[in-house]
Amino acid sequence: MNELKVVGHSSERVDSLEKITGAANYVDDLNFGPELLYAYLVESPCAHAEIRKINTAKAERVPGVVKVLTGKDFPLSFGLYMQDRYVLAQDRVRFVGEQVAAVVARDPKIAKRAAALVEVTYKELPPVLNQMDALKKDAPLLHPGLKAYKHVPWFFPKGDTNIAHWRKTRKGDTEKGFKQADFVFEDVYTVPRYAHCAIEVHGAVGLYDASGRLTVWTASQSPYTQRNVFAEALSPLGISHKDVRVITPYVGGGFGGKAGVSMEILGAAFATKFKGKPVKVMWNRAQEFYNTYQRQGVEAHLKVGMKRDGRITAVEHLLYWDAGAYVEYGANVVNAVGLSATGPYKVDNIKIDSLCIYTNLPPGGPYRGFGYSEFCFGMESHLTRIAKKLRMDPIEIRLKNAIKGGDTLAYGAHMNPNGLSKAIEEVSKEIGWGKKEQSSDPDKVIGKSFACFWKAPAMPPNASSSAFIKFNEDASLNIMVSGMEIGQGLLTSMAQIASEILTVPVSKIRVETPDTDRNPYEWQTVGSHVTWGCGNAVKKAAIDCREQILDLVHRTLHLERESLYLEDEAVKSRTKPGWELPLKNFVIPGIQAEDFTFKGGPIMGRGVFMPEFTSAISDPETSQGGHPNVHYTTGASGLTLEIDRRTGRMKVLKVVLAADVGKAINPDLIRGQVVGGMLQGLATVLYEDMRFDAKGRMLNPNFTDYKIPTVMDAPVETKTIIIEVPQPDGPYGARGVGEHTMIPAAPLIANAIEDALGVRITSMPITAEKVVAALKKEGKL
Amino acid sequence: MKKTIHFKLNGEKTSMDVAPNDVLLEALRANLGAKSPKCGCDRGDCGTCTVMINGRAVRSCLILAVEVEGCEILTLEGVSKGRIAALQRSFVKHNSFQCGFCAPGMIMSLTELLNHKPTPTEEEVKEAISGNLCRCTGYTQIVEGVMDPAVSKKR
Ligand code: FES
Ligand code: FES
Numbered sequence: 005m006n007e008l009k010v011v012g013h014s015s016e017r018v019d020s021l022e023k024i025t026g027a028a029n030y031v032d033d034l035n036f037g038p039e040l041l042y043a044y045l046v047e048s049p050c051a052h053a054e055i056r057k058i059n060t061a062k063a064e065r066v067p068g069v070v071k072v073l074t075g076k077d078f079p080l081s082f083g084l085y086m087q088d089r090y091v092l093a094q095d096r097v098r099f100v101g102e103q104v105a106a107v108v109a110r111d112p113k114i115a116k117r118a119a120a121l122v123e124v125t126y127k128e129l130p131p132v133l134n135q136m137d138a139l140k141k142d143a144p145l146l147h148p149g150l151k152a153y154k155h156v157p158w159f160f161p162k163g164d165t166n167i168a169h170w171r172k173t174r175k176g177d178t179e180k181g182f183k184q185a186d187f188v189f190e191d192v193y194t195v196p197r198y199a200h201c202a203i204e205v206h207g208a209v210g211l212y213d214a215s216g217r218l219t220v221w222t223a224s225q226s227p228y229t230q231r232n233v234f235a236e237a238l239s240p241l242g243i244s245h246k247d248v249r250v251i252t253p254y255v256g257g258g259f260g261g262k263a264g265v266s267m268e269i270l271g272a273a274f275a276t277k278f279k280g281k282p283v284k285v286m287w288n289r290a291q292e293f294y295n296t297y298q299r300q301g302v303e304a305h306l307k308v309g310m311k312r313d314g315r316i317t318a319v320e321h322l323l324y325w326d327a328g329a330y331v332e333y334g335a336n337v338v339n340a341v342g343l344s345a346t347g348p349y350k351v352d353n354i355k356i357d358s359l360c361i362y363t364n365l366p367p368g369g370p371y372r373g374f375g376y377s378e379f380c381f382g383m384e385s386h387l388t389r390i391a392k393k394l395r396m397d398p399i400e401i402r403l404k405n406a407i408k409g410g411d412t413l414a415y416g417a418h419m420n421p422n423g424l425s426k427a428i429e430e431v432s433k434e435i436g437w438g439k440k441e442q443s444s445d446p447d448k449v450i451g452k453s454f455a456c457f458w459k460a461p462a463m464p465p466n467a468s469s470s471a472f473i474k475f476n477e478d479a480s481l482n483i484m485v486s487g488m489e490i491g492q493g494l495l496t497s498m499a500q501i502a503s504e505i506l507t508v509p510v511s512k513i514r515v516e517t518p519d520t521d522r523n524p525y526e527w528q529t530v531g532s533h534v535t536w537g538c539g540n541a542v543k544k545a546a547i548d549c550r551e552q553i554l555d556l557v558h559r560t561l562h563l564e565r566e567s568l569y570l571e572d573e574a575v576k577s578r579t580k581p582g583w584e585l586p587l588k589n590f591v592i593p594g595i596q597a598e599d600f601t602f603k604g605g606p607i608m609g610r611g612v613f614m615p616e617f618t619s620a621i622s623d624p625e626t627s628q629g630g631h632p633n634v635h636y637t638t639g640a641s642g643l644t645l646e647i648d649r650r651t652g653r654m655k656v657l658k659v660v661l662a663a664d665v666g667k668a669i670n671p672d673l674i675r676g677q678v679v680g681g682m683l684q685g686l687a688t689v690l691y692e693d694m695r696f697d698a699k700g701r702m703l704n705p706n707f708t709d710y711k712i713p714t715v716m717d718a719p720v721e722t723k724t725i726i727i728e729v730p731q732p733d734g735p736y737g738a739r740g741v742g743e744h745t746m747i748p749a750a751p752l753i754a755n756a757i758e759d760a761l762g763v764r765i766t767s768m769p770i771t772a773e774k775v776v777a778a779l780k781k782e783g784k785l
Numbered sequence: 786m787k788k789t790i791h792f793k794l795n796g797e798k799t800s801m802d803v804a805p806n807d808v809l810l811e812a813l814r815a816n817l818g819a820k821s822p823k824c825g826c827d828r829g830d831c832g833t834c835t836v837m838i839n840g841r842a843v844r845s846c847l848i849l850a851v852e853v854e855g856c857e858i859l860t861l862e863g864v865s866k867g868r869i870a871a872l873q874r875s876f877v878k879h880n881s882f883q884c885g886f887c888a889p890g891m892i893m894s895l896t897e898l899l900n901h902k903p904t905p906t907e908e909e910v911k912e913a914i915s916g917n918l919c920r921c922t923g924y925t926q927i928v929e930g931v932m933d934p935a936v937s938k939k940r
Contacts, residue, residue: 016878020877021877024882025862026862026865026888027865028885029820033823201920203825203831203886203919204823204884204886254885255884256823256884256886256887288827289826289827289830491882491885491921492883673880676880676883679922679923679926680920680921680923683923683924684923706828707826707918712918712920713924714917715914715919715924715927716915718925722923722925
């Protein structure tokens with residue numbers, strides 16, 4: 005391959021000027037004119053209840069109120085992987101804050117005031133606020149209709165229970181594996197719920213015009229998936245895909261929370277009741293916490309067998325997920341973990357059970373890491389603990405078991421090439437493994453820790469990406485993709501890929517945020533897969549342009565096809581040194597031939613990418629037989645932690661993360677993912693914590709009580725190490741890294757605490773208070 | 786019961802009709818189309834609504850619109866009117882933003898700091914943005930952006 009000129013180098017972000025001047029528009033910044041209506045919701049105060057009666061009369065009489073909508077207006081269910089969710093509650097509510105009715109008015113303040121006048125009569129039912137209670141024989145059933153719900157073929161709901169999906173993976177024989185082990189170790193790890201806390205809240209504006217066309221503007225990672233879900237859910241109203249247009253301006257942070265369809269269905273559905281008038285639904289910060297998706301909690305029972313030489317002989321992982329009231333998306337998190345909950349190790353004997361359990365808490369769903377952070381806490385804690393018991397080095401144990409390209413995965417497919425071992429070695433060096441550090445303060449101790457991670461995109465087997473590229477008169481480019489810019493820098497890396505092939509500088513490329521009428525299909529921007537998937541599509545579209553260009557020059561100017569190439573925005577020929585034809589001379593007007601006619605015309609490229617080797621269909625009892633994951637990104641991380649032994653207060657002195665990204669399209673953007681993701685991860689360990697009372701009400705739905713990190717909480721140093729073992733089917737070998745950077749945070753902290761103080765904490769968050777309690781319990785304080 | 790208030794927005798005289806309980810953030814956005822200040826929490830926690838009033842960075846979600854009678858208000862639109870400031874350039878160079886939603890508030894808080902202290906220490910930079918939440922960047926690149934010699938004119 006020729007040397008890369010753009011890919012692999014840092015490049016100014018293509019969205020930079022808009023974002024630093026305040027010109028960038030987010031959904032709440034768009035103007036919709038004087039006809040705009042506002043919807044305000046009436047929410048359930050009960051975690052579990054039947055709706056007996058809704059009296060809207062008083063609210064309807066408030067001047068300025070246009071209409072009050074209830075579940076009767078929308079007898080529709082929806083959902084991405086399982087249709088178990090409703091636009092507005094039907095006869096039952098299943099979590100505190102669930103949308104029961106909506107007041108639509110000309111003024112947001114009037115809508116809010118009138119919403120308080122809607123009277124709803126409930127008959128309370130016993131709530132189930134914990135997944136272990138939901139499994140009890142006499143537990144109330146949250147979804148008596150579960151058996152009849154439409155769902156994807158790789159889900160296995162258990163009718164007449166609260167188990168919405170049970171992913172079982174079996175490989176080898178774990179009983180035999182434990183017998184072969186010299187040491188078997190078991191423990192339980194618990195992880196609570198967490199919130200994404202993108203600084204921009206969710207919002208949606210729908211407009212259903214007189215011709216029957218529905219346009220929805222949303223803050224979303226998933227414009228096409230939204231179009232599909234809207235069209236399917238609203239099909240009883242005669243709406244079809246061609247009638248639905250989803251436009252997504254810049255998004256103020258996603259982290260999985262703006263994937264799929266949550267509150268956006270309201271903007272789409274409500275609009276259908278007010279022809280010609282746009283209807284806006286904006287979440288407030290509290291709703292952002294309790295009625296989008298939350299990261300699911302889990303109780304993980306882990307059993308690992310190991311030989312004295314450090315080889316893992318068997319892994320049994322039993323994970324009970326608190327999936328919340330609706331699992332249309334969250335069940336796929338459970339599914340993904342059920343296939344991968346060994347971590348990046350070669351294990352011959354595996355038994356994983358991952359159970360998606362309904363509870364009367366807000367719906368669970370995708371969150372950066374997609375369940376991998378949660379099981380990684382247990383797995384990576386466990387390995388370090390076993391190493392200690394066997395008097396082995398925890399890094400050596402990981403190196404011994406590190407998965408290699410070609411190894412068989414838990415579900416029988418083969419692992420992709422990867423640089424995990426290299427990542428382990430590099431982190432070990434960078435963190436100064438084996439060197440004890442001492443604080444100058446006698447009250448403070450310093451611990452060091454290590455953890456590996458892996459993650460695959462969780463996507464349907466036919467998730468695809470596509471791209472259009474069109475040239476402008478000056479040979480600048482517009483790239484159209486529906487991969488979403490959520491801050492990660494997708495638009496920039498797409499521009500870099502096209503620039504590499506077409507030799508048009510990035511500064512002359514505009515990449516548009518999605519509009520489903522204009523930009524071609526992308527499944528969703530989730531799973532750290534768009535650099536790979538969308539990048540492949542853009543690369544193909546750029547090659548398509550290049551081939552059109554070279555064909556045209558060849559046939560019009562009779563230059564040898566094989567001699568032609570692009571350089572510095574011009575066509576050149578290897579056999580005709582000195583000759584060149586600038587792109588801008590012909591990419592729109594065409595080339596004039598000897599007879600004065602013109603050949604060619606506007607150059608436009610298209611590219612489509614679908615991973616054609618994947619399949620989600622396998623034996624439900626073992627998960628053997630399919631190929632559900634496209635590839636895994638692997639890596640390693642290390643951390644140095646200072647702890648005040650009197651107060652338990654912790655300070656991260658240094659954290660190092662090495663990820664095998666295949667090929668860094670833009671190293672600066674990767675550093676951004678590492679620094680930002682790691683801090684987000686550390687916050688989930690050290691202080692973020694979602695609290696509910698005994699009635700299922702969230703107690704801290706605001707930034708005063710649910711603390712997210714400020715600049716003061718950042719680690720003293722975060723070091724990024726890029727490993728590049730190419731992904732054979734990735735653009736220039738690239739694979740994703742957006743989520744991975746927060747996955748190892750929890751075991752890093754837990755392992756460092758044990759290293760420094762000799763106490764082990766197995767439940768998150770790991771607050772200073774918990775550290776002190778553990779020290780007291782061990783008689784160390 | 787609306788009242789007309791007069792003030793300067795980004796250097797230009799303007800006025801708007803506001804109710805006594807109208808919040809400045811919403812009034813600027815809805816009445817005057819100044820959309821760079823954003824609403825991230827509506828209760829003073831996140832700093833995305835930061836604007837400058839008479840040279841001080843304040844949270845516009847905590848201020849009533851009627852309070853700005855006679856004041857000079859500066860938003861990021863005003864900062865960006867002329868040449869792009871060194872701080873903004875440095876934000877681009879250092880990747881000091883990702884989704885960009887926090888950037889207007891950050892830049893306003895930092896503009897206040899740099900107006901008073903052209904060569905701040907790292908601690909002072911952190912202090913200045915300790916009330917501006919950013920969920921994407923991890924803050925490191927923001928601090929680097931301000932500490933760049935092109936911004937904090939040391940030597
Ligand atoms: S919106 Fe004003 S501080 Fe958050
Ligand atoms: S860049 Fe997204 S919140 Fe700061």
